[in-house]
Amino acid sequence: MKLNFVFKVNSSNKLVLGRKNQHLLQALVYNLLDSEYARFLHTEGFVYEGKRHFRLFSFSKLYGNGPIELRDDFVLFQPPVRLVITSPVNAILEQLATNALSMGEIRLGNNLLSCKEVKAEHPRAEGEEIEFRTLSPIVCYSTLKKYDNSDFTYYYSPKEKEFGGQIYANLVKKFQLIAPQKEVPEGAVKVESIGRPKEDIRFFSPDDNRPIKGWSGRFKLCGPKSLLQIALDAGLGAKNSAGFGCIELVSNKQEGR
Incomplete structure (x- = not known):
């Protein structure tokens, strides 16, 4: 299943991130989960044969409302900004959607966001x-x-x-x-x-x-x-x-x- 998140930026007229920002997007995902479940997922996850740890979610790069702007070591996004998260685990998706919509403000680096919309999609592989x-x-x-x-x-x-x-x-x-x-x-x-x-x-x-x-x-x-x-x-x-x-x-x- 796929969730499409749309965030507005409350702290300024643009969202500003460093160019090396994967850790911030990952932190955003974990912060949208219930704290105990986020701790389980981050430290343990789903264990394959006692040694490989899978979290069973993926997320997209961040998309702005138009082309991104590169300025020195920073990336500037025109709001609203969009993020896609996919997972086969219902608990992950339900917590992400519920918490994103109920949180007043969400931090992404030094930016304060709020979730405007979460849209769920069910893309299906129909053949081989x-x-x-x-x-x-x-x-x-x-x-x-x-x-x-x-x-x-x-x-x-x-x-x-x-x-x-x-x-x-x-x-x-x-x-x-x-x-x-x-x-x-x-x-x-x-x-x-x-x-x-x-x-x-x-x-x-x-x-x-x-x-x-x-x-x-x-x-x-x-x-x-x-x-x-x-x-x-x-x-x-x-x-x-x-x-x-x-x-x-x-x-x-x-x-x-």
Whole structure:
């Protein structure tokens, strides 16, 4: 399920954020949850096989009412501003929507906001092929070893087979968390870019100088319908709860075409 939030800015005539602002958007999401549930989700989440922790939500980049303005190390948004959050977990969505509408003021960095509107949508994968656009970059990576045995992070591009392989493996893990009583559907998931995807490099916060490399654009996703639905609801690839891999359905392939 997908929630579309519209916020007005109460503190000034524009919303101002540093360019490295992923941590602020993530904090906004957690602050809209009930405190105990936010603590559970942030520290523990949904645990896969005792070691992998999933939060099972994703969110888009922030959208302003028109083009953003870059000024030195800051990004300026013309209000109202919009944010999309997706999740397959009803408790997450219900708390986000209820609290956003009931809070008087919501802080985002040094900005004070209030929620004007929350619109719920239920995009559905109707078959075994969908077309989608990214609302935040898709990230797939591995931690590898350098010659001196130190770690480094390698980010895959859509041209590399590991990109699609990781997307499929990640969706299977999410499926097993969301529907543990069901068998994983047969058939792999394949992802294919439509046109040339854009490399999108971001930094989580000003204190973290490690670049996160993702890919934005339009893509085609083929595979079992239930896994495609998880992609729409929980996000694609890694680091979803840090603001990566949020996607929007463009179309379902019609059978017989």
